[in-house]
Amino acid sequence: MSIYKDAKYQDVPYEEKQKLFQEVKDDMRWDSVMYGCYECGICVAACPSARFYDFSPRVFAQVMGREDIDTFYELLNDSVWDCSQCFSCTRCPRQNNPGAIITIMREVAVNHGLSSAKKALQAYSRIIYKIMSTGTQVAPDMLQPDFFPDWGPDVKNVSENLDVWRRAIPPETMHTTELAWDVSEKTRLELYMIWKLTGNLEMIENIDEGIFMILEEVMEELLEEHGYDIDDFENVLED
Amino acid sequence: MSVTTAPPPKASMREFIRKGKPPTEDYRELLFELEAKGELEVQRVPEPYVKVETKYGRKKKIPLEQTWHHKSCGQCGHIPGYSTAIFWLNRKLGYEYHDPRDQTSCTAWNYYASSTSNSGAQAAVAVRNFAQAKLDGFFPMIHCGTSYGHYKEVREEILHHPKLRDQVRKIMDRLKMPFVFPEEIVHYSEWVHVVRKEIAEKQVLDFSGITATVHPACHYHKLVVEDAIYDRELYDGQRTAIVTALVEALDAKAADYSTWHDCCGFGFRHILVSRDFSRSFATVRKIERMKEEADPDVTLTHDTGCVTTLDKSQFSTQAHGRNVGIPVMSDAQFAALAMGAHPYKVCQLHWHGVDMKPLMEKMGIDHEKAWQEFEEVASRLKDNGTEFMTWEDADA
Amino acid sequence: MPNLPVLVIGGGPAGLEAARGIVDLGYNCILVDKADFLGGNPIFADYSAITPDMRNAEEAMDEMIAKVMVNPLVDIRLNTTVAASEGDAPHINVTLKNGKGEETVDVGSVVVATGFQHFDPGKETQMYGYYEFDDVITLVDVERMLKGGNFIQPSTGEKPKQVCFIQCVGSRDRQIGNFWCSKVCCGVATKEAIEIRHLLPDCRVFVFYIDMRMYGFWEDELYWKAQEEYKVNFIRGIVTEITKRGDTVVVKGEDTTMGRPMEIPMDVVILSIGIEPSEGTKEMAKIFHIPLESHGFIETIGGALNTVETKVSGIFAVGATTGPADLEDSISTGGSAAMKACAFIRKAELQTV
Numbered sequence: 001m002s003i004y005k006d007a008k009y010q011d012v013p014y015e016e017k018q019k020l021f022q023e024v025k026d027d028m029r030w031d032s033v034m035y036g037c038y039e040c041g042i043c044v045a046a047c048p049s050a051r052f053y054d055f056s057p058r059v060f061a062q063v064m065g066r067e068d069i070d071t072f073y074e075l076l077n078d079s080v081w082d083c084s085q086c087f088s089c090t091r092c093p094r095q096n097n098p099g100a101i102i103t104i105m106r107e108v109a110v111n112h113g114l115s116s117a118k119k120a121l122q123a124y125s126r127i128i129y130k131i132m133s134t135g136t137q138v139a140p141d142m143l144q145p146d147f148f149p150d151w152g153p154d155v156k157n158v159s160e161n162l163d164v165w166r167r168a169i170p171p172e173t174m175h176t177t178e179l180a181w182d183v184s185e186k187t188r189l190e191l192y193m194i195w196k197l198t199g200n201l202e203m204i205e206n207i208d209e210g211i212f213m214i215l216e217e218v219m220e221e222l223l224e225e226h227g228y229d230i231d232d233f234e235n236v237l238e239d
Numbered sequence: 240m241s242v243t244t245a246p247p248p249k250a251s252m253r254e255f256i257r258k259g260k261p262p263t264e265d266y267r268e269l270l271f272e273l274e275a276k277g278e279l280e281v282q283r284v285p286e287p288y289v290k291v292e293t294k295y296g297r298k299k300k301i302p303l304e305q306t307w308h309h310k311s312c313g314q315c316g317h318i319p320g321y322s323t324a325i326f327w328l329n330r331k332l333g334y335e336y337h338d339p340r341d342q343t344s345c346t347a348w349n350y351y352a353s354s355t356s357n358s359g360a361q362a363a364v365a366v367r368n369f370a371q372a373k374l375d376g377f378f379p380m381i382h383c384g385t386s387y388g389h390y391k392e393v394r395e396e397i398l399h400h401p402k403l404r405d406q407v408r409k410i411m412d413r414l415k416m417p418f419v420f421p422e423e424i425v426h427y428s429e430w431v432h433v434v435r436k437e438i439a440e441k442q443v444l445d446f447s448g449i450t451a452t453v454h455p456a457c458h459y460h461k462l463v464v465e466d467a468i469y470d471r472e473l474y475d476g477q478r479t480a481i482v483t484a485l486v487e488a489l490d491a492k493a494a495d496y497s498t499w500h501d502c503c504g505f506g507f508r509h510i511l512v513s514r515d516f517s518r519s520f521a522t523v524r525k526i527e528r529m530k531e532e533a534d535p536d537v538t539l540t541h542d543t544g545c546v547t548t549l550d551k552s553q554f555s556t557q558a559h560g561r562n563v564g565i566p567v568m569s570d571a572q573f574a575a576l577a578m579g580a581h582p583y584k585v586c587q588l589h590w591h592g593v594d595m596k597p598l599m600e601k602m603g604i605d606h607e608k609a610w611q612e613f614e615e616v617a618s619r620l621k622d623n624g625t626e627f628m629t630w631e632d633a634d635a
Numbered sequence: 636m637p638n639l640p641v642l643v644i645g646g647g648p649a650g651l652e653a654a655r656g657i658v659d660l661g662y663n664c665i666l667v668d669k670a671d672f673l674g675g676n677p678i679f680a681d682y683s684a685i686t687p688d689m690r691n692a693e694e695a696m697d698e699m700i701a702k703v704m705v706n707p708l709v710d711i712r713l714n715t716t717v718a719a720s721e722g723d724a725p726h727i728n729v730t731l732k733n734g735k736g737e738e739t740v741d742v743g744s745v746v747v748a749t750g751f752q753h754f755d756p757g758k759e760t761q762m763y764g765y766y767e768f769d770d771v772i773t774l775v776d777v778e779r780m781l782k783g784g785n786f787i788q789p790s791t792g793e794k795p796k797q798v799c800f801i802q803c804v805g806s807r808d809r810q811i812g813n814f815w816c817s818k819v820c821c822g823v824a825t826k827e828a829i830e831i832r833h834l835l836p837d838c839r840v841f842v843f844y845i846d847m848r849m850y851g852f853w854e855d856e857l858y859w860k861a862q863e864e865y866k867v868n869f870i871r872g873i874v875t876e877i878t879k880r881g882d883t884v885v886v887k888g889e890d891t892t893m894g895r896p897m898e899i900p901m902d903v904v905i906l907s908i909g910i911e912p913s914e915g916t917k918e919m920a921k922i923f924h925i926p927l928e929s930h931g932f933i934e935t936i937g938g939a940l941n942t943v944e945t946k947v948s949g950i951f952a953v954g955a956t957t958g959p960a961d962l963e964d965s966i967s968t969g970g971s972a973a974m975k976a977c978a979f980i981r982k983a984e985l986q987t988v
Contacts, residue, residue, distance in 0.1 A: 497880040498878065
């Protein structure tokens with residue numbers, strides 16, 4: 001039961017919230033990202049997101065330090081996605097790392113398929129597909145005016161001349177339109193193995209089932225071509 | 240007995256001399272300890288290298304050549320002149336490098352945007368790239384600020400968590416690759432920093448009339464502060480000297496502004512799907528301030544995300560009557576232009592948002608002629624469907 | 636009359652109190668100081684008024700110095716440092732060094748009173764620009780100005796309209812490695828704030844803090860007085876950066892009460908720099924083989940119950956050599972060490988009889 005009368009998510013069972021809280025604390029990095037907080041506010045002072053959103057890294061550090069499970073759950077579902085992960089908050093004199101606390105919280109949110117996480121990553125899932133399946137995050141063919149209308153007329157020019165302009169770049173590895181650079185098949189294979197061995201593919205299932213299914217197919221295909229069975233790769237992070 | 244009750248000395252008379260031991264552990268010592276125990280292999284920085292001073296006075300080795308260029312998604316994807324300029328500089332200065340196909344993204348852009356990954360995967364991706372570099376016989380040089388910052392984070396986690404090392408080892412065994420970690424994590428802008436005098440020697444354009452504002456990347460100097468280059472001659476050793484040192488070496492003017500320390504607003508996820516934050520922040524906190532206080536001809540930075548955010552935020556905000564309009568480019572492109580690189584064939588300035596023509600005119604570049612030259616090559620490529628622009632074409 | 640003297644190293648407030656105590660008890664004292672004057676930091680750094688009494692610092696120190704100078708049992712050695720030591724108390728052979736050369740003396744016990752040094756703001760994690768901006772100064776710079784009866788904006792020489800103090804510079808910080816609270820800076824900053832408001836009634840004064848450390852009577856005599864009588868503004872939230880906009884420095888922090896980031900132009904920014912063990916303290920620890928405790932200050936045995944005895948028999952440490960100390964601490968420990976140093980010699984003599 002929250003001490004605050006107007007707390008949100010009161011219908012979610014306390015044990016559920018506590019489980020997620022404990023998962024954050026159980027992360028390997030916890031002891032080096034959270035010490036104590038004396039509320040000096042340096043983190044907020046340096047934070048770009050604090051100037052734009054109703055977001056405060058100080059609140060995150062305080063809530064985690066106080067072990068306020070209910071407010072933790074609120075943050076996990078609301079402002080955790082506002083953080084710009086710049087790590088300016090690592091100016092903290094106590095050596096807390098609110099940015100890293102948030103990275104861990106987001107991982108927990110993703111692992112549990114929270115609807116707030118799904119919503120935050122909704123428009124973003126095609127990027128996840130790109131990075132996981134090809135090994136580069138951005139591809140030149142993503143520079144389309146309908147996806148980046150606010151970036152300016154250069155986007156339109158690029159998309160109209162994409163094929164020629166990509167061939168008009170001297171480095172040999174960059175003569176690509178579907179990838180940022182030409183990633184070798186061997187490397188892609190190794191990347192897929194890493195995703196399987198770390199349970200990364202399964203994480204995607206929690207966020208976007210459609211993307212997950214396509215990814216799994218693509219990965220399975222390449223692995224089979226090289227004589228591997230996708231099910232042979234157990235998650236080495238679980239013990 | 241008492242000395243003087245005069246006002247305090249002016250800042251120019253105050254000299255900072257760092258005394259005492261650095262407050263942090265030396266990560267190199269820890270790496271070598273692990274190597275001695277047989278836990279991993281440390282790839283040494285090859286000679287020739289230059290030693291530079293970092294934040295707490297320790298020296299860092301920056302290799303000059305035999306570098307494995309760890310490319311950046313964003314640069315190669317939508318700022319191709321950035322990567323091209325880095326390669327071009329290496330070629331012009333005569334330093335051997337390798338541009339691998341056997342390289343994955345560091346995947347940190349995705350990690351910071353969505354956390355759809357974990358420590359194990361991120362560490363394995365890093366170590367796989369490092370192992371490949373070692374197998375190829377070259378030393379990794381990181382093109383992106385995000386990658387650089389993230390790999391420093393990965394290094395800390397690997398050094399302090401034996402369990403993570405076990406996990407990475409298991410994964411590397413399955414991949415049949417060694418567990419390698421480089422002695423130093425080197426950012427390409429650090430290489431540009433140590434060769435800046437060589438660049439200046441080959442400078443053909445006069446930059447003495449150019450004013451530049453510098454934006455240092457958060458992941459370069461804030462995320463794990465230790466590795467960043469500091470110089471007693473610049474900012475009294477209190478702010479990182481990176482990029483500013485290059486500006487001065489090229490005889491341009493580095494103008495200060497009040498939001499020098501602020502992030503650009505990239506946000507990783509925000510720049511792609513919540514752009515109102517990125518462009519508002521970049522415009523209000525960075526570009527407008529630079530314009531008001533320094534009125535620069537160009538703003539220079541050394542990271543993919545920063546170039547993207549600062550450059551792409553100005554178009555729509557201009558439509559809202561904001562005080563914007565500063566061309567944005569990387570230190571590598573700036574250095575390449577100084578050395579006479581073709582603005583379109585090498586620096587690929589046509590991929591940038593803000594109009595570069597006034598800047599090029601001030602630099603003494605005939606951009607109309609240059610664009611004609613580029614279009615000539617482009618039309619040749621259009622007709623012949625399989626041809627690419629070569630390095631020779633780029634310098635012709 | 637006992638023969639072996641007590642050696643007091645350092646002529647600041649703690650050392651002076653120890654020396655006076657020793658000779659009042661009828662023992663000999665050799666008082667050594669590396670400067671060519673007595674009085675230590677309050678004189679070296681031109682403190683204007685002592686905290687919290689508001690009494691003129693030079694006058695207060697002159698009083699202490701006079702008491703020591705008038706007594707023939709005190710052998711004052713200025714411009715002198717301790718170069719080496721041999722043997723154990725009550726027969727320590729100490730080598731003193733001055734401009735003319737070296738001399739060895741035999742002493743029965745030692746009181747280390749080598750004090751502290753101020754934190755150098757260039758080592759701070761936050762970006763304060765002390766070395767870049769004229770108008771960013773420290774508590775020490777302010778004392779010097781106030782002693783001369785004025786307070787100006789360094790860059791212009793004009794009277795400032797808006798100044799601020801930033802607390803905890805170089806203290807309470809895991810990144811720098813100075814974990815401790817320096818104890819005196821909140822009191823000193825508030826005292827200076829009152830002095831500035833007194834001198835310049837039109838000048839607004841802010842104090843940016845994490846916690847105001849106002850022990851005992853400092854609470855109402857300094858803190859309440861500053862807020863209520865002198866309208867000093869205390870804002871809870873520390874500054875992360877100082878940059879320059881045109882000619883003015885700007886501080887960037889969070890107003891934690893209001894829960895939002897703030898950026899305020901200031902005419903003068905005063906860094907409340909903390910205390911660190913001085914070079915002299917570290918030197919003496921090496922020369923007399925005195926162990927240091929985890930923060931780097933001289934270790935005393937017995938915790939709260941024994942504030943001056945070190946692990947080395949016959950060697951005592953006072954004032955800021957053992958940790959952050961205010962003036963009262965220095966006087967109190969000086970007196971306590973005088974008593975113990977003399978008692979040590981007396982016990983040794985009684986045993987040999």
